[in-house]
Amino acid sequence: MVEGKKYRQFRVNKHLKRLMAKHYALGRYQRYWGRPLHRKLAWITSGAPVELLRAFKIYSVYPEQYGAICSTAKATEKLCQAAEAAGYSQDLCSYARSHIGSILRPDLAPMQGLPKPDLLVACNNICGTVLKWYEALAHLLKVPLLVLDTPYLPGELTEHAHQYVLEQLQNMVRQLENLTGRKLDMQDLKRQMARSAEMTKFWREIRELAQAHPSPLNGPDLFIQMAPIVAVRGSQEGIDYYRKLKAETEERVRRGEGAILEEKTRLVWDNIAIWPKLFNFTKMFTERGACFVTDTYSGGWAAELASGDPLESLAATYTNIFLNRSPEFRARQMIELVEAYEADGFVMHSNRSCKPYSLVQEVIRRRVMEKTGVPGLMVEADMADPRAYAEESVRTRVEAFLETLQAL
Template identity: 55%
Template sequence: MGRRHKRLKTASELQRLMQWHYASLRLPRLGRPLAWVTSGAPVEILRAMGVAVAYPENYGAICGAQHQATALCQQAEAEGYSPDLCSYARTSLGAIFQPHAAPMGGLPKPDLLLACNNICSTVVKWYEAAADSLHVPLFVLDTPFIHRELTPQMSAYVLTQLDELVEFVERSCGRRLSAERLRRVARQANETVRLWGEIRAMCRARPSPLNAPDLFVNMAPIVVLRGTGGAVRFYRHLHSEVAERVRDGVGAVSEEKYRLLWDNIAIWPQLYRFYNYFVNYGACFVADTYTGAWSMEIPQGDIMKGLAETYASVYLNQSLEYRARRMIDLIKEYDVQGFVMHSNRSCKPYSLGQYAIRRMVTQETGIPGLVVESDMCDERAFALEPIRTRIQAFVETLESMGGSHTTQPVVEGTGVR
C-alpha cells in the first residue's frame, strides 16, 4: 500500500459532517421546508430564506461510490428511461421509484425543487420528471450559455429570474428573504470558496499534497454545505492538514513522478481503483477542472447581482475555448505533464467538446491528453481492460517525453484516443 492512497486525518471529520448532513435532513425540521437543488443552483438564496437543501447529484455520487447506482439506474430504466440518459438522473429517479432499495432510503421528499441549467440542460428535464413523480413545485433558473461573453442582457435576465425565484419560494412555502441573512450566507460561502481555492492551490507544491480522489471526496461540503458554518470549519481543518503536508514535503503519491490534470466528473464506483492505476506509475492528479467549478466568489456589493453573475459564469456554462484556456492555465500553474479526460456518457455538455479542447490544449502546451470513455455512476459503462491498456500506453508516452513538457514539440494524437 506504500504507493497507494494516503488517508487524510480529516477524513473521519468529513465522514461525520456528511453523515450529519444526511441525518439532519431526516430530523424534524420544525416547519422548515426542504428543497432539492442542482449543484449549480444559487443556494444562498434558499438558505437565507430558511429552506433546508438536499443535492440529488451528491446523492447520486454517493450511490455510485457505494456501487448502488447501477441497480437504481435499472429501476429508472424499468420505468421507461433510456440507459443513454444521465446516470445521476436515473439514479435519483430510481431512488424516487424504489426508495426502499436505495441507500438511506432515498432522499427525503422535498417541498420544492430548484434546477439551474448552468451545469447542463439535463437537470431541467430530470427535475421536471421528479416534480411530476413527487407532485411538488419546480423552479427552473435559466442561465444563458456563454459562447463569448456574459452580456448585460444575459445578467439582467438571470437577475430578473432571481427575483422571480424569491417570489416563488415565498409563494410555495411562505418564507421571506432576509437581507441580513443573505449577506451572512454569502460571506460564509465566500469563506468556503477561499479556503477550498487555497487548498487546491497548495497542490502546486512538489510533491502534491493531494491527488484527484482526495479532491473529489473533499469537495462534497463545498457543494452540499455551501454557505454554512459547518463547511467553513471543515475546510479550515483540511486547510491546515494540507498545509502541514506541504511543509513536511508529504505527497499524496509517494515518489511523485508525473503530474497530471483531470477533466470531467469522477468515475465514482471506481474512484480509488481507477486512480490507483496511475498511482502505480507514480502519477498524481494535482489539478482538475471539476472540483474547481465551485470556486467562484460572490462579488461584493449588490449580492443578488453578484449571485446572478457568479452563477451564470460557472465553468460548465462557458465556451469550450474558455475551458481549454482554463486547462492551459492549470497546466502551467501546476506544472502538469499530461491530462486525462473522462469522456462521460452521462454528461454531454462536459464531454462532447473534449476532442476540440484536447486539440487546443495539446497544440498550445505540447503535452499529451488521454480520453477515457466511461460513466460517472453506471458501472456497465466501465470497461476495465481497455482502460488499463490505454493508461499504460499513455504513461509510456509520458515516459518517452521525459517528464518535462517545456521543451517538447507540439504532439497531437498520442496514439491513445
C-alpha cells in the first residue's frame, strides 16, 4: 500500500495490466496473425453474444471499453469535439462521440484508435443508441453490420420474445458462416459458453466477497477489475486471472483488511463509473470512510447464463440483461443489494450519456429509500465527458449526503 493513500492496491493488478495489454496488442496486430489464419476482427457492443463470435474464431474488441480508456487517458474531450465538429450532437452518448472522434482523428486517440474491423455486431439490450452508432460506423468504414434486436422486457421473458431473439441468432449464424467461410461447430460454441459461465461465476463470487465487513473491494476496484469480464469474456486467461483475484480478495477477507483504511459507511453505486474523475470523485468518499461495496454496473456482467441448448441460452441470457428490464426489476435489484451488502445508503450517477440507465433512476431512488429506509443520493455527471462534471456542486451534494449518514 502506498503511504498516504487511503485505499489498498491489489497485488494481482500487474497481471491485470498484462492481460489487458495483451488483449489490445492482439487486436492491434490482428491483421498480421489473423489474416493468415482467416480470422476476422469485430467491433461489438458490450451486451452482444460474444460466445457465438468466438465459436467463429472472430476476435472481438469493445468500443465502449475503449470509450472508458479514452476517458481515463483524458482524450475524450478532444475526440468528442472532433465528432461534434463533424455534426454529431453533444446530446449523444460520449462513448459513441469519442469513438467516432477516434476514427475521424486517430492522431488524438489512445493507441491511434481501435484496429479496423471486418464486421460490426450490435445488440440493443443495453441501449438504443448502439443501433445508430453502429450504423454510422458501418457507413464510415464500409463493413457489414449484424444487429440483434432484444425486445424490452416489461416483466419476465416471454416465450414470444425468446423465440424472436432465437430466430435472429439462427439467422446470425448463417450470416457469420457466409462472412467467415466456417461452419458453426456446436461443440465449440458449448465450450465457449462453458468458459463464459465459469468466468462469470468467478466474477460473481469475487463480488459477493464484498459482503464482508470491512469490504475487500471499493468502487474503483470493481470498475477496474471488471475489464476482463467485459473484454475477454470466455477466455482461459480471463478465468485464470479471476482465480488469482478471488484468492487475493479472500485473503483480504480472512485478514479483515478493507479496501479502504477505515470503513465507516457502506454504499451501493448505481450507473456507469465517472471515468474522467474516477479517483478524484471516489476520494471524497474514502476520505470520510465511505466505501462502495457493490454496484449495479459491474454486476451486469455477473448474471448466470440461462439454461437450454446453446442458442436458446444465448437468446435468454442476452435478453435478460438488467438494462433491458423494467424499473420494478431494477428497484428490486437495488433493494436486494442494499440488504445483502448491509449498505447504509446508495449513490446514483445520473449519467448524461446513458439515457436508459439514468431516466428511471428517480423512480427507483424513491422506491429503494421507501423499502430499505436508507438514503439515496443523486449526482449529475457523465461517464466519459469531463465537460459535464461540476466539481463544486458534486462536492456539496456528497458532503451533505455523508453528513446525513455520519454524525457531525
